[in-house]
Amino acid sequence: MTSVSVRIAAANGDGVESTGAILGRVAANLGLEVVGDRGYQSVIRGGHVWSQVRIGDEKLHDFGDSADILVALNQEAIAHQGSHLSKGAAVIYDPSKTNADQLNGRGYRLIGMPLMDMALAAGGDPKMRNMAALGAVAKILGMPMESFEGVIKRMFSRKGNDIVANNTRAVTEGYGYSGIEKLYDLKYDGKQRYLLEGNVSLAIGAYAAGCKYYAAYPMTPASGILHWFAAHADRGVMYKQTEDEIAAINSAIGAASAGVRAMCGTSGGGFSLMVEALGMAGMIEAPIVVVESQRTGPSTGLPTKTEQGDLLFVMHASQGEFPRIVVAPRGVEECFGIAAEAFNLAERYQCPVIILMDLFLSEHFESVSGIDPGTIKIDRGKMVARASQEGRFKRYLLTDDGVSPRSLPGSKGLAFIASSDEHNEYGDIVSDVLAGIDEHVEMRKRMHEKRMRKIETMLKNETLFVPSIEGESSEHFIVTFGSTTAAARGAVERLRRMGKSFGLISFSYLMPMDSAKTKMALSGKHLIDVECNFTGQLAKVIAMNTGVMIEDKVLKYDGEAITSGEIVDRVLKVLER
Amino acid sequence: MPINFSSGVKPIFCPGCGDFGVYAALTKAFQDLGLDKDMLLVVTGIGCSSSIVQALGCYGIHSLHGRLLPVATGARLANHDLTVVGVGGDGDGYGIGSAHFLHTARRNIDIAYVVMNNQTYGLTTGQTSPTGQKGYKTKSTPFGNIENPINPLAIAISAGATYVARGFSGDPVHLAGLIKDGIAHKGFALIDVFSPCVTFNHMNTYDWFRERVYKMDGHDVADKGAALKKAFEEEETGYAKLPLGLFYRAEKPTYEEQDITLRSGALIGQPMPTKEQVLAMLQENV
Incomplete structure (x- = not known):
């Protein structure tokens, strides 16, 4: 197997992310395997950011321990990235802007190119330096120049034809720069792959499952999900930006109770605010999906860095006991299927399902070829649409498997109260004047057992809960x-x-x-x-x-x-x- | 024959509680509007007043303390063919849920919100609430309340509610009219109700209210400045005069009317995506 890690490093606002994405997409289009990640900081301009794209001709498991090719677009890139280079790495830089002396004599292949001049010649925007460098990288990797044209067009077409033409020109300039030669022999099969971030894979999986309502308050690293939903709001999915995460989860519970597949998402800080309502979803048996994308904690922690520190938290968050499902996707591709299945599980067992992501999984991208929307089955669980008998509907019927058929507002003769207080089979509360009276003490016991019985049913009916x-x-x-x-x-x-x-x-x-x-x-x-x-x-x-x-x-x-x-x-x- | 809005369950109100008047007015408003029980969703929070949902016999969500508005918002956005009414107390809506109150108002979502305002946390056995007046002595303010009460009407008008009214549970017929118009109104409607707590609030009693409330006459409900002036009348008169009736009404597009996703109808009625549609979403990432 041949694999190459390419790292592009510059300041925030220099287009590092889009350069990495273009390289990744081109490789995935050609039929190569790709894993990419980026390092960034909680600033909008400046700072030091990098994007690393590993490209291989067989399945890759990570983005590489070190960079085989470094594109250093400023002096900090030379200073900070020296320790992340593989033996004999190639370093592309602009000698008129950057001094690479400190890397001399260490066995690296230093490739000085007039990147700024090339960017200016190609259309006048200094930001296109990275596109000129990308051309050189493409040549080194043996990728055909034509493969860039379609991707650049798709990514920049909204900015106008001139931008597309100028960027393509800058890549061509770099590709043809004298002295750049092919160094790697990557075998590609021509089978196009998608290039997905975990958040996008999850969002499309939720969409495929018929999720129509996504509520969130902006928070890194879950925001990619809201951006996806917001961008597709004209195609049957609603994104509701709420005043806080408390409103996000409560509105998702409202939407789910009204019968729509609903999800909310956040990071650990926002999830902390959602905890009380998570318990309500357990109590009123509302089928919601909650995404928690972990970052480095506790507190505000490192907002742009990753961790798996919230596992015990999401498992035990809330007062009291109720069934919940916690699932942590093991990769970008799995995010799709797990998100889709989460809605079936939530509705089948009428309980919250928590998808535990993290910053790395949410934001890094991978080439994906194994997603088949044809395999998605939608199971909405036990529902009643028509009243079968006179009298009030027992929404919380005490059943052997713990799951009670639910009705949706609007269904004739099936009205009930979804009560966050402990309740009887109708949903009437047994918490106030009835609390402590023998008959209702018994009801509390039996209703709690009914809810908790759903865990046994899950374990009996599903094969998911094993490693x-x-x-x-x-x-x-x-x-x-x-x-x-x-x-x-x-x-x-x-x-x-x-x-x-x-x-x-x-x-x-x-x-x-x-x-x-x-x-x-x-x-x-x-x-x-x-x-x-x-x-x-x-x-x-x-x-x-x-x-x-x-x-x-x-x-x-x-x-x-x-x-x-x-x-x-x-x-x-x-x-x- | 009017629809019977009763589940057979009794609310937990104390004898003489103002909330009985609100219950009577609410059910009368539902009946006068000819609402279909099965198409009505009442969402409440937690507190004495919120227990009203148990008695109504329509679909209901008895949600968390302070969170009824986001729950109602989600339900309404999921199925805007439903009539969604939020009902709660002053601690619930103006205290712990105050952020939701502001933001639901500014969205002008088509929900009517009835607040039983008794200046008191009753279910926790009598502490002052955000509308408690200065000097109000309770278990939590044994030396008298030193905080200023908030003005929910002025807040609602400022935040963007398009129907703002106040009623008195001592006049349930008048109140029923305000609630009925609030439900019929397109957009976010606040109906704040003076609803005396006969058990814990010995300051703002029925008699105290009766001496001060009056029905507004000749007030221009389309004039936002005049509406705010009316809303501030209570504090400007040292709570000697408490106007009742409709303070403000405006015709503005609702959230549901503007939302791009809802142009294709209620969310709940929109079809599940086809395999081809999912593939198209994936294909955006090449």
Whole structure:
């Protein structure tokens, strides 16, 4: 397999993100595999930002430990990125603007190009420096120049034909610059792939499932979801920007209660505000989907950095007990299917489903080829449209499986009250003058048991609540969840190439957990827990559910996404112990 | 025969509570409008007044303290063929839910919002509320309240509500008219109701209100400046005069009328996407 990591570094506002996106899209169009990530700060202009795009001719698990090609668009890029270069990396820079002396004599291939002059010649916008550099990168990677034209057109057409023409010209200039030669031989199959960020994959999955209402208050890194919904508001999906996250989740509950598939999304801070209403969704059995995209906490933390520190929080947020489903997609492609299935689960079990994302999963992009909208099935769960008998409708009928058929406002003769107070089968509250009276003490007990019975039903009817095992007969296993899975899979492959016997146990669905099956999957194996938080929250959840204690842990909490290389290094240290 | 808006469940109000008058006015307004029980959704918060939803026999959501307006907003946006009415108390709407009150008003979403205003947190056994007057002695203000009460009518008018009225539960027929017009009005309607708490509020009693309230006559409801002046009359007269009736009304586009997604009809009626539509969304990312 051949793979190349290209890193573009400059200041915020220099177009680093769009340059990375164009390179990624071109590669995905050609049929190459792509994983890209960016580093940015909580500022709008200035600062130091980078975008790294790894391109390969086989499936990639991460965006690369270091850059094979660096496009350094300013002096800070030379200063800060020197430590992120692979051996023999190529560095593209503009000698008239940037001094690369500090990289001299370290075995790098320094490629000085008059990027600013080329940008000015191509149309006069200094920002197009990155497009000229991109042309050079394309040549080095052996990508045909024509492959850029369509992507540039799609991405810039809204800005006008001149912008499209100028940018194309700048890429052509760079592509043809004398002395640039092809250095890599990437084999592409011509099968076009989508280039999706996790947030976009999730949003389209929700759309495919018929989600029509998305409510949010802007918060990084979940905002990509709202941007998607807002941009498609003319095509049957509503985005409602609310005054705060409290209103976001409460309005989603209102919409779901009225019968529309509804979702809200935020990061940990906003989720903190949503907690009370999450409990109401549990109590009135409203089917909502809540997205929580984690960033580095606690408090405001690092708003532009990643972490998996909210797992225990989302599992246990709210007073009292109620069934909920918690699922952490293990990659960009899985975001689509999990989002789509989340609405079925929410309606089948009439409970909140929490999709646990993180900044890395939300915002990094990958080439995706495995999404098939034809596989989406919509199951709206038990519903009643017509009254079958006289008298008041028992919305909260005590059933064996815990799920009571629901009616929607507007259905004739099926009115009921969805009460956040404890209630009887009609929804009438038993919390005030009736509280403590024998008959109603019994009702509280039976109604609580009815709701909680849904967990048993989920475990009985679904096969989702167990981890996936890769390499069943291995000696050692990395255990992980959510977005860390891809890097862990890459690490397992590398460890195997080093002659180690390694397998992977990964969780997407984390709550409820099939304790017996999970215990069986984990027992008798040497397990190493890998996750991005300080306390080993997955290991705690496993211990709580199965009694299996994982002693060896690789934990990361510096805000950066974990890579395969880092996992390998740290796992090897564990094995030395 | 008028539709019977009763589920058979009794509200939890104390004997003599002002909220009985609101219950009578609310059900009369529903009947006078000829509302279909199955197309009516009443959303309440938490508090004595919010328990009213239990008694009405229509669809209801008895939601969280302070959150009835966002819940009602979501339901209304999901199915704007429903008549959505929010009902709650002053602590619920003007205290813990005050942000939602402002923002629902400015959106001019077509929800009528009836607030039973008794200056008191009753269900928590009597503490002063955001509309409690200076000097009001309660369990939470044993030395007298030192905070200024908020003016919900002035806030609603400023925030962008397009129907702002005040009634008195001692005059349920007049109140029913205000509620009826508020529900019929296109846009966000606030109907604040003086609804005495006979158990805990010994300052703002029925007699106290009866000595002060009067029905406005000749007030120009289209004049926003005049409406604000009327809204401030209570504090300018040292609470000697409390005007009742319609303060402000404006015809403005509702949120639902302007929302691009709703141009194709109520959300709930819009079809699930086809496989081809999903593929088109994916194809935007090449």
